[in-house]
Amino acid sequence: MIGLDVGSSTAKIVRIEDGEIRYEITGTHKWRDLVEGIEKEDIISTGYFRHSVPHKASVTEITAAMFGAEYYFPEVEVIVDIGGQDTKVIDVKRNNFIINDKCSAGTGAFLEFVANYFKIELNELGSLHERAKRIPHINNTCGVFAVSEMISQLVAGYSQEEVVAGMHYAFARRISFMIPEAGTIVLIGGTVKNKGMVSALQDILKKEILIPEEPQIVNALGALKYYSG
Amino acid sequence: MPKIGITALVPPELIFACGGQPYDVNNVIPASKKYSKNKLCAWTAIWQEMLVKREFGIDSLIVVAGGDCHNALVDGQKAAMSGIPTHFFFYPFDGDHKYMESQLYSLCSFLGDIKYPEKFRQIKELKKAGQLIDKKRINGKISSAETFRILISFSDLWGDPDKFKRAIATVQENDIEINNRIALIGVPPIYHDFHDIAQSLDLQIVFDELPYEFVRHTGTGISEVARDYCDYTFARPLDFRIEFLQKELEKRKVDGVIHYTQFACHHMLEDEILRNRLDYPMLTIQGDLPGKTPEQIKLRLEAFREVLERS
Numbered sequence: 001m002i003g004l005d006v007g008s009s010t011a012k013i014v015r016i017e018d019g020e021i022r023y024e025i026t027g028t029h030k031w032r033d034l035v036e037g038i039e040k041e042d043i044i045s046t047g048y049f050r051h052s053v054p055h056k057a058s059v060t061e062i063t064a065a066m067f068g069a070e071y072y073f074p075e076v077e078v079i080v081d082i083g084g085q086d087t088k089v090i091d092v093k094r095n096n097f098i099i100n101d102k103c104s105a106g107t108g109a110f111l112e113f114v115a116n117y118f119k120i121e122l123n124e125l126g127s128l129h130e131r132a133k134r135i136p137h138i139n140n141t142c143g144v145f146a147v148s149e150m151i152s153q154l155v156a157g158y159s160q161e162e163v164v165a166g167m168h169y170a171f172a173r174r175i176s177f178m179i180p181e182a183g184t185i186v187l188i189g190g191t192v193k194n195k196g197m198v199s200a201l202q203d204i205l206k207k208e209i210l211i212p213e214e215p216q217i218v219n220a221l222g223a224l225k226y227y228s229g
Numbered sequence: 230m231p232k233i234g235i236t237a238l239v240p241p242e243l244i245f246a247c248g249g250q251p252y253d254v255n256n257v258i259p260a261s262k263k264y265s266k267n268k269l270c271a272w273t274a275i276w277q278e279m280l281v282k283r284e285f286g287i288d289s290l291i292v293v294a295g296g297d298c299h300n301a302l303v304d305g306q307k308a309a310m311s312g313i314p315t316h317f318f319f320y321p322f323d324g325d326h327k328y329m330e331s332q333l334y335s336l337c338s339f340l341g342d343i344k345y346p347e348k349f350r351q352i353k354e355l356k357k358a359g360q361l362i363d364k365k366r367i368n369g370k371i372s373s374a375e376t377f378r379i380l381i382s383f384s385d386l387w388g389d390p391d392k393f394k395r396a397i398a399t400v401q402e403n404d405i406e407i408n409n410r411i412a413l414i415g416v417p418p419i420y421h422d423f424h425d426i427a428q429s430l431d432l433q434i435v436f437d438e439l440p441y442e443f444v445r446h447t448g449t450g451i452s453e454v455a456r457d458y459c460d461y462t463f464a465r466p467l468d469f470r471i472e473f474l475q476k477e478l479e480k481r482k483v484d485g486v487i488h489y490t491q492f493a494c495h496h497m498l499e500d501e502i503l504r505n506r507l508d509y510p511m512l513t514i515q516g517d518l519p520g521k522t523p524e525q526i527k528l529r530l531e532a533f534r535e536v537l538e539r540s
Contacts, residue, residue, distance in 0.1 A: 048528075062532035063539070086525075095510055095536050099529060 001042050003224030005064065005217070006031045006049035009084035009108070010190060014220040023217045046223040048085075059226045061219050062097050065090055068222025069186045072212040078182040080175065081219070082191040084108040089178040098178055106174040108191040113147050114167045118160060122194070125164055129196025132165035134158065139170070146170055165196060172200035179205065186210045188218040232388065233340065234285055236276065236301045237293035238461060239318055240454050241385055242447060243333060244291075245348035247340035251385040252287055254280065259421035259519050269493035270300050271419060271518050277304035281311040289314040291336065296320025296464030299495045320464035330455040337451070349449045351390055358397050359383050359444035366435060367481055369405040373434035374424035380440035381417060405433065409537050412436040412478050414503065415489040415496055418514075420522040427487075430530045435481050438474070439463065467499060471506045478509065485510040485537050487530075492517040510536055 003014040011031035014023045024034055031053060035043060045055035046064040061081065065088065069079045079090040087106045090097040100106045115122045136153045138146055146167065153163050179185065185207055192198060192215040202209050212218055233249040235241075244251040254276040261275065268274030279285055292305030294317040302317075309315035316339040321328040337343060359380060366376035379397060386393040411427065411434045420426075427434055442461055448454030462470040478486065486509045490497040500513050512533040514526055 060528060060532040060535055063535040066539075095540055096504075097532060097536070098513065099525075 001044065001224060001228055002035075002038060003064075003220040003222070003227075004031070004035060004043050004045045004053060004055070005047040005061070005220035005223060006045065006053050007047040007061070007083060007219075010216065011047075011049075012217045012220040014217050014224055016224065021214075021217075021221060023214065023220065025216055044223045044227040046219050057227050059223050062088060062090055063226060064219040064222035065188060066092055066222065067225040068218035068220075069188060069212070071221060071225055072218070073184065073186050073210050075184050076186045076210070077184045078179060079186050079188060080179060082106075082108060082175065082187070082189040082197075084112075084190070087175055087178065087189075089175075089180075091180050091182070093182070094180075100175075100178060106171065106178070108189070110146070110171055111167070111191060111194065111197070113144065114150065114164060117147055117150070118164070125168070126193070126195035126197070128161045128164040129168055129194075129199070132159070132161040134162050135169055136162055136166040137169075138163075138166045165200070168194070168196045168200040169204070171197055172204050175201060176204045182207075184208075184210060186212070188212060188215045190216045192216075231288040232286060234280065234287035234290040234313075235293070235385065236273070236291070236305060237297040238384055238443060238446075238458075238463075239291045239293060239336070240333070240446070240448075240458055241383075242349045242352040243336060243343075243451070243454060244340060245352060245386075245390065246343045246345050247337060248344045249340050250388040252285065252388055253385040254285060254287075254290075256381070256385070259419055261519055264518060270298075270491050271516075272416070272491060272494075273298060273300040273304040275519070277307050280308040280313060287313070289316070289339075291316050291318050291339075293318050293320070296322060296461070300493070320461060321459060322465065324459045324465060324469070326456045326459045329459050330451060333451050333455055343451075346450070348390075349447075349454070352386070353447045353449060355386065355390060355394055355397070356383065356444045356447045358394070362397065362400060363441060363444065365402065369407045369433075370402045371400060372403065372405055372424075373428060373437075375400060377417075377424045377434070377437050377440060380437055380444055383440070383443035407433045407435070409433060409485065409534055410435045410481065410483045412438070412474075412481065412483040412486045412509075413489060414438040414474065414486055415499075416491050416494065418489045418522075419491065419516045419519045420526070421519070423489075423522050426522045426527060427530060430527070431534055432485075432487075432530060434487075435483060436477060441477075467502055471503070474503075474507060478507065483509060484540070485512065485533065487511075487533070488513045490515045510540055512536075 005012045012025045013034040040054035041056045043055045045058045050058040065079050069076045077093045081088040087100045136158045230250045234254050241251045263275045265274040265278040290313045294302040365371045409432045411432045413434045446458045448457045
């Protein structure tokens with residue numbers, strides 16, 4: 001039995017062999033490569049494409065995230081899942097969730113704007129942030145206009161590293177508005193690999209944030225756990 | 230019979246009694262493919278544009294400018310400025326029935342005074358039938374989509390109480406399995422298939438907050454109408470509305486609440502308070518333009534059902 005998470009940007013497959021979690025990650029549109037030779041009856045799907053990929057059972061990303069995060073951190077109270085196209089905040093304790101998708105300012109797409117502007121890879125943003133000496137304030141009402149503001153900060157003399165750090169704070173502030181009071185916050189999703197964004201969020205929330213070893217596969221694992229118990 | 234546009238709940242019994250034919254300008258919007266320019270809330274922006282372009286064929290307009298929709302105050306004025314004879318109606322925030330009575334008399338003058346007082350009783354009887362349909366829905370005898378279609382139409386009774394009465398009589402009864410009893414609070418969804426979609430995801434809506442207000446209030450004359458419509462919850466302080474909701478949700482044994490909000494609508498600001506005060510799992514969704522229920526809303530509904538299954 002495998003868990004298959006086909007999201008807006010990436011596809012992930014998870015299986016448990018001899019108690020070990022094995023996984024693979026690829027681009028969304030290459031999901032077929034992941035399930036080659038696997039019977040439909042052995043697939044539990046989740047993610048945007050959960051209904052359109054072969055599956056024995058499917059579950060939404062929200063429930064999958066709960067099962068996946070609880071596997072790593074049984075005491076989890078709030079899960080923040082920062083995806084490519086939306087951000088989901090799941091209040092496990094109160095059995096509630098909210099999703100931001102009307103605006104890109106709190107999603108992975110926002111950081112893609114930034115990386116695209118500097119012609120760098122997404123995963124370089126975190127290390128740039130670490131080298132920033134000052135953090136400019138960027139007003140984040142809109143992801144696209146925030147990029148215009150970022151350019152103004154460059155004109156005003158801030159370095160690339162500082163502007164990237166400012167954007168991480170703008171991004172993290174946006175997400176922090178969605179997070180309820182909680183003891184244990186678990187962050188999942190590909191964007192969480194960006195250490196600059198995580199430290200900005202930690203600084204704003206003044207809370208310890210837990211991150212699973214491989215935050216991108218939590219939902220695929222959760223789908224599997226949801227079904228197999 | 231003059232056709233009288235209404236932008237929100239205005240006692241239809243009074244309009245009929247004055248010889249008018251009420252026409253709720255909101256009712257065509259969910260199935261329309263209209264996208265207005267210069268909009269905040271799509272509901273008011275679309276009817277405003279349709280009014281200005283004379284697409285409704287109404288003779289005059291009553292704008293509920295106090296006690297319900299805040300955008301209507303401005304969009305109603307835009308319609309009035311285009312030359313439509315317009316009356317602005319205000320509900321009392323404090324429930325003062327004397328004030329309400331004065332508003333109703335002022336409305337009567339605008340409409341040309343009461344000519345058919347028997348209409349009050351006729352509409353009251355029809356509203357009893359509407360309440361019965363709602364009761365049957367709660368007990369799984371009528372689908373939520375069918376119930377919603379009837380209840381939402383009580384704002385204007387299709388402008389023809391006799392035709393509407395015949396339509397109510399043809400409502401089919403079924404045995405509907407209810408697994409997740411849902412209260413839909415807030416303004417009605419702008420998606421025309423929302424109740425069917427919820428049902429397909431095993432969420433049965435057993436309470437429609439605003440449409441229930443349409444059948445709950447009535448009266449046999451101005452004084453009774455004034456006293457009864459004073460309790461129109463959307464016009465009153467939040468505490469009043471929440472107290473009513475708490476009783477109603479308990480009575481209907483709901484498992485979860487869906488709070489529908491509309492983009493750029495002031496009711497969105499109530500979400501935090503409603504979440505704190507209503508002790509049920511709650512899903513908040515925000516709609517924008519009319520049409521079919523979008524996929525991202527379906528994801529939320531599906532996830533909400535899973536949440537209820539975990540409860």
